[in-house]
Amino acid sequence: MxxxxxxxxxxxxxxxxxxxxxxxxxxxxxxxxxxxxxxxxxxxxxxxxxxxxxxxxxxxxxxxxxxxxxxxxxxxxxxxxxxxxxxxxxxxxxxxxxxxxxxxxxxxxxxxAEDLLDAMVKPLEEPDVIGLAAEAWDAGEMACGDLVLALRQRMNALPAGTRLKLTAQDAGATEDIPAWCRMTGHVLLAQHHPHYWIQRKE
Ligand SMILES: [Zn+2]
Ligand SMILES: [Zn+2]
Known part of the structure; x- marks a missing residue:
């Protein structure tokens, strides 16, 4: 439930x-x-x-x-x-x-602040164009602070430029993940809930 x-x-x-x-x-x-x-x-x-x-x-x-x-x-x-x-x-x-x-x-x-930052990241709607991500992580039902905490630790461990496919079932992820990417500088390549393709910043 x-x-x-x-x-x-x-x-x-x-x-x-x-x-x-x-x-x-x-x-x-x-x-x-x-x-x-x-x-x-x-x-x-x-x-x-x-x-x-x-x-x-x-x-x-x-x-x-x-x-x-x-x-x-x-x-x-x-x-x-x-x-x-x-x-x-x-x-x-x-x-x-x-x-x-x-x-x-x-x-x-x-x-x-959204408008300003939206210009920095243009998430694509169609995930097909992203191709294979090097890493995949299924975060299951993790939500709110737990999700971004674990995501930060994972992203930090990856080489710069690596693409991660994140699966996050929490409905709030549709807001939390783009906001987190904008502020941290990691690039949200595409989102198609519950999937998010994120490229680690250089
Ligand atoms: Zn205060
Ligand atoms: Zn301080």
Whole structure:
């Protein structure tokens, strides 16, 4: 039986709770619940980082990473729910941009980062043109932070340029995998749920 959105949100909340109190593994600064969610979404739930170090590691401006992940979370009920709870915990109203990461801004929503990043990756709809991938991995029912964590570890172990065919049954993968690829720089060659063809970045 498939887990409900509520169950998935509870699992995600448990991951955040388990990490609470950890400091950034790069700069040792304190990290808030939002940054823990960022780390989980980027596949770094084993070694959480502050937003600045996360962005540094990806070679992106912090504001771009932040806006992109926040807009991604708006598409995903599990991340969205836990995000709002973390805002309340930190004293920010639901539905506003939390001042811990958006100090000095007062817009309701950040500009949509998707358009900008879509230009960098053009996933093809037809997987036939991709040919054989060198590697294949069936992630089964893995979801949310577990899926991207395991995917990150697999991609890191591959030589640059290697193509991986990922099979991921979780319905959220249709949002999570493209978002993860855009931010990490790995190339999503094609997606045809539950299959995703990803080329490891150079
Ligand atoms: Zn840091
Ligand atoms: Zn925060």
């Amino acid at each position: 498939e887990a409900t959105d509520e169950q998935i949100a509870e699992q995600l909340q448990a991951k955040v709770d388990a990490l609470r109190g950890r400091v950034c593994c790069a700069c040792q600064s304190e990290i808030c619940g939002h940054e823990l969610l960022f780390s989980i979404a980027m596949g770094l739930g084993d070694n959480p980082r502050c937003a600045n170090c996360l962005a540094d590691g990806l070679g992106r401006p912090t504001s771009q990473l932040r806006d992109h992940l926040q807009s991604h979370f708006r598409q995903r009920s599990c991340y969205g729910e836990v995000w709002q709870r973390e805002s309340e915990r930190e004293g920010f109203a639901r539905g506003t941009l939390p001042g811990c990461l958006w100090a000095g801004t007062d817009t309701e929503h950040p500009p949509d």
